[in-house]
Amino acid sequence: MADDRMAEVFAAVRLGGGDPEAARRLLEELWVEIGASGDPLHRCLIAHHLADLQDTAEGALLWDQRALAAVFGPGVPLDEGLRGFLPALYLSLADSHRRVGDFDAARMQLAIARGHLDILADDAYGALIRAKLDNVETALAVASMEPLPAA
Known part of the structure; x- marks a missing residue:
């Protein structure tokens, strides 16, 4: 079922x-x-x-x-169903690595997430994931380990 x-x-x-x-x-x-x-x-x-x-x-x-x-x-x-989750999964992994202070791993996961963006449609969900990627990248740039605001 x-x-x-x-x-x-x-x-x-x-x-x-x-x-x-x-x-x-x-x-x-x-x-x-x-x-x-x-x-x-x-x-x-x-x-x-x-x-x-x-x-x-x-x-x-x-x-x-x-x-x-x-x-x-x-x-x-x-x-395709599982592949469609890859950008969000790698994004979440990047953010979690950032929050524990493993900035190198966070950058690597963020790069992988960006590499999978082609699967996302040009719709609200795709825009949300892309915006969150930018937010994590911004937080990484200042070595922030603080949680990001919920979207």
């Missing part, structure tokens, strides 16, 4: 706007239920959103790494 699972993921993500702790618990439960052999898209989305719900930069970095690992797991075909 992939559609049901995706509905559960999105319901948990929506909950994060009003009750981040409840959203984190639900997403962590889904992560465990799906397991290591679960659908890569589900694992990627859960980890990507769990990164945003962490209290520490180190926690966010761990979940950002898990999100990218879900995309590049053994035997996982990089289809």
Whole structure:
């Protein structure tokens, strides 16, 4: 029931706007239920959103790494659905590296994110990702480890 699972993921993500702790618990439960052999898209989305719900930069970095690992797991075909997440995944990873003070890794991940921008449409989502890339680059230029304002 992939559609049901995706509905559960999105319901948990929506909950994060009003009750981040409840959203984190639900997403962590889904992560465990799906397991290591679960659908890569589900694992990627859960980890990507769990990164945003962490209290520490180190926690966010761990979940950002898990999100990218879900995309590049053994035997996982990089289809258009997963490929479309790469700019956002690398952007998040760059920002998490910046927030823990690993500026070289942040710059490298930012460059990789920029290298995947061609997959993004010229729409509001594409503009959002490009603006966030610029914001992370600006923060890196002044060696800031502070969280960036939410978009």
